[in-house]
Amino acid sequence: MEWTCSLGFPSRTLRFSRKLHPTTTDRNTAESRSLKKKQCPPRLLPPPPPRRSHLTMAAPSRTSWADVADAEPAPPAPVPAAAPATSNGPARADRSSYVPPHLRNRSSNAPPVSSAPPPRAAPGLLGRPTGGVGGRFGGGGAPPRRWDREPNPFGDEEEVPAEPVPFDEHQNTGINFEAYEDIPVETSGREVPPAVGTFAEIDLGAALNDNIRRCKYVRPTPVQRHAIPISLAGRDLMACAQTGSGKTAAFCFPIISGIMRGPPMQRSQRGGSRTACPLALILSPTRELSMQIHEEARKFSYQTGVRVVVAYGGAPITQQLRDLERGVDILVATPGRLVDLLERARVSLQSIRYLALDEADRMLDMGFEPQVRRIVEQMDMPPRGVRQTLLFSATFPGEIQRMASDFLENYIFLAVGRVGSSTELIAQRVEFVQEADKRSHLMDLLHAQRDSSEQGKQALTLVFVETKRGADSLENWLCTNGFPATSIHGDRNQQEREYALRSFKSGQTPILVATDVAARGLDIPHVAHVVNFDLPNDIDDYVHRIGRTGRAGKSGIATAFFNDNNSSMAKSLADLMQESNQEVPAWLTRYAARPSYGGGGGRNRRGAGGGSRFGGRDFRRESSSFGKGGGASDYAGGSSYGGGGYGGAGAPSAWD
DNA sequence: AAAAAAT
Known part of the structure; x- marks a missing residue:
């Protein structure tokens, strides 16, 4: 066990329970004292300079x-990678005394901090x-030679993919910049x-x-x-x-x-x-x-x-x-x-x-x-x-x-705002599908997808479900029925999760069944179709999910399976589609109009914030404290x- | 109600 534990913590159980109920008094607990004790060595220079003011900017x-x-003449004289501590020399009032962050430890193999102070920057350098x-x-x-060993993250001169890759994974920069011109x-x-x-x-x-x-x-x-x-x-x-x-x-x-x-x-x-x-x-x-x-x-x-x-x-x-x-x-x-x-x-x-x-x-x-x-x-x-x-x-x-x-x-x-000023890039569809019919309905979609694909390049389809069990079950069913599918969710181990994502991205497994773990932020090029096999209970989650396609100015399709279990989503979904210039099915409009579902929107709190679901407005504007500001x-x-x-x-x- | 996140 780490020494800090035996020293500072009564037991792991206690630490865990305190984490769940953190209090401000934590500051003075043995735990935080032990943290302070094991701190970074003292600075050799005062704390960072005050941040530059707006006026400077x-x-x-x-x-x-x-x-x-x-x-500058800038002599990038190649320095041996294992430069001795003295090679950086004492502080000098010129720019070359700067030691790039990744080299700062190179010299510290031997000398303790106290005996050999590292070079300091000229004071005038700070913040300039x-x-x-x-x-x-x-x-x-040409870059200095000493950095030549840093692996090239752009993959230019290295790393031939182990397996054939249908899509160029590095070609993730296909942002349609033209589409950003008139964005609010x-x-x-x-x-x-x-x-x-x-x-x-x-x-x-x-x-x-x-x-x-x-x-x-x-x-x-x-x-x-x-x-x-x-x-x-x-x-x-x-x-x-x-x-x-x-x-x-x-x-x-x-x-x-x-x-x-x-x-x-x-x-x-x-x-x-x-x-x-x-x-x-x-x-x-x-x-x-x-x-x-x-x-x-x-x-x-x-x-x-x-x-x-x-x-x-x-x-x-x-x-x-x-x-x-x-x-x-x-x-x-x-x-x-x-x-x-x-x-x-x-x-x-x-x-x-x-x-x-x-x-x-x-x-x-x-x-x-x-x-x-x-x-x-x-x-x-x-x-x-x-x-x-x-x-x-x-x-x-x-x-x-x-x-x-x-x-x-x-x-x-x-x-x-978003590219193209609305979600028109994502064609949203909603279909009324009973739970029992979802699988066969999905199969129809996948067949259509497969038929329309070209050159053996299977378009990527991301299928969202609500539960981890549901993800396993659907993945298994798809594989059994001849569809190359994999899944990602929190019950799979990290290796499996990462493999699934890689396999999906590369096109090797062009169908990915996912829980909301994959709903946010992930940038997966070439996702042509997002299927909400199970609709989420929160319209925000829906927005994040369908945002996995139609990215960077490209178009995409999002299909949702709707049934009575999703009644609370009817209104917010219909509203969202309307706002995005999508065709709202008449049955959904009627559904949304039913008084019991009128307030809907999942657990959307539309209340105090003035109905700003996307938080597109500064909340300070709603309060007096902001003033004219x-x-x-x-x-x-x-x-x-x-x-x-x-x-x-x-x-x-x-x-x- | 479910998902995620530490071992």
């Missing part, structure tokens, strides 16, 4: 970071946008930094710009255009955005950029201590989503020296511990495993400068809220206002916004949400 330096790096990281990051020339955008909050139009206007640095090019991102999506300047200005952010449109990049770019230009003394992990101290934490609700974010973040941080590590449950913890020991700047995690790591004192949050919650409304709903609150408020994470907090989600009900505002300080609210509204491309309730504006749905 409003008038950005015209000199780009890359330009400066270019202008043009200070950059000097010649080492190059001005667009709304921002509110004090002194909102102006949006940018191109990546060139954003001072992200040469290395990051290279990766943006490798990703084939031509220009920023609306989410990126707005969120990146806001984040670079140091502001907290609550953003509603569509996943397929580059949401991950919208919070990763500023984080990576901020870490690269930040004070270099913040070591991810120092010799002698086994406690990793990441500078950024990204939380997500499912393991697969964490994996996906990690993969994306690794691409963005390729050859930047910024280390990204992922930690989630269901997988052996040993590899994750090894990864953490090698140093971590950005930690992507699911809550449970992170709590485990914190209890083992293998991770400390004391150096966190950036906190990002993906699918933030899910992270703050009943199931996750206690854990997340514990991580954010009852561990050693710097308080709001000191760290920078970025919340991203598609749906942000007023009450969740209110809860989320506990984590934020003077934040900006950003809402970005600048109220900076910005409607890109002339579209707008319309005057009335957001729900009626024709822009909802399929927000991830």
Whole structure:
């Protein structure tokens, strides 16, 4: 047993029960004392500089970071990988004294922190946008040799897939940028930094710009255009955005950029201590989503020296511990495993400068809220206002916004509409199917799908069911009847889950039966058809599910099986389809009109928030405390949400 | 009522 346990914890059982009922007094328990005790070594420099003000951002330096790096002679003299501690030299007041995060531990094989202080940055470097990281990051020339060993996450020169892959898995950048032109955008909050139009206007640095090019991102999506300047200005952010449109990049770019230009003394992990101290934490609700974010973040941080590590449950913890020991700047995690790591004192949050919650409304709903609150408020994470907090989600009900505002300080609210201004890209169908007929009905759909497919490229079909048992049962039935199906749900082990997802993505098993574990965030290219075999009880879940298709400007089909068990969904489903310019079957309209189902909408709380199901409005606007507050509204491309309730504006749905 | 998330 870990020493912290025997020292600080009476028993595992007690710890578990306390987790379920966290109290503010946890701060002073033996547990948290032991956490404090096992902390990262003291900083050699004061805490991070105050975040740059909006004013700084409003008038950005015209000199780009890359330009400066270019202008310098920049001798990227290849340094031996195992450079001795002294090779970095004492602190000098020039840019080349910067030590990229991933190299900061290289020298610490031998010297304890006390005997050999690592190089410090020149004070003038801190927070200077043009200070950059000097010649080492190059001005667009060949990357320094010492990074050549970093595996290329873009898969350019390596990793021939073991099996034939029908679809190019790396071709995940087929975003239809044209479709983003007239998307409605709304921002509110004090002194909102102006949006940018191109990546060139954003001072992200040469290395990051290279990766943006490798990703084939031509220009920023609306989410990126707005969120990146806001984040670079140091502001907290609550953003509603569509996943397929580059949401991950919208919070990763500023984080990576901020870490690269930040004070270099913040070591991810120092010799002698086994406690990793990441500078950024990204939380997500499912393991697969964490994996996906990690993969994306690794691409963005390729050859930047910024280390990204992922930690989630269901997988052996040993590899994750090894990864953490090698140093971590950005930690992507699911809550449970992170709590485990914190209890083992293998991770400390004391150096966190950036906190990002993906699918933030899910992270703050009943199931996750206690854990997340514990991580954010009852561990050693710097308080709001000191760290920078970025919340991203598609749906942000007023009450969740209110809860989320506990984590934020003077934040900006950003809402970005979807591609094509409605779900017209997703053809939604609803069919009345009795429970007993569902399987044969599904078979008809799959047959039709198979017949219409071309070149042996079976289109991917994602089938959502309500229960884990139902998923197993349906998968089994499909396989028995000759359909290549697999399944993903929480009762399958992690290996099975990951294999199922890979097999589906590659087209090897073009039918995936899933519970809601796959409803959010997962970016699976080429999903042509989403079948709601069992409708969810919450219209928001429906929106997330059908959003697995019709992504990034491509079209898709969503079919729902409706019967008497779904009566509570009739009204909200009919409304949603109407708002999305879909043809609503007459029987559904009649169904929805029945008084007993009128209020419907699953457990949708449409009450206080003014019926804003998608949280497209800043909840602060509903209260007096917000005042005039600048109220900076910005409607890109002339579209707008319309005057009335957001729900009626024709822009909802399929927000991830 | 179900799903997810720690061992």
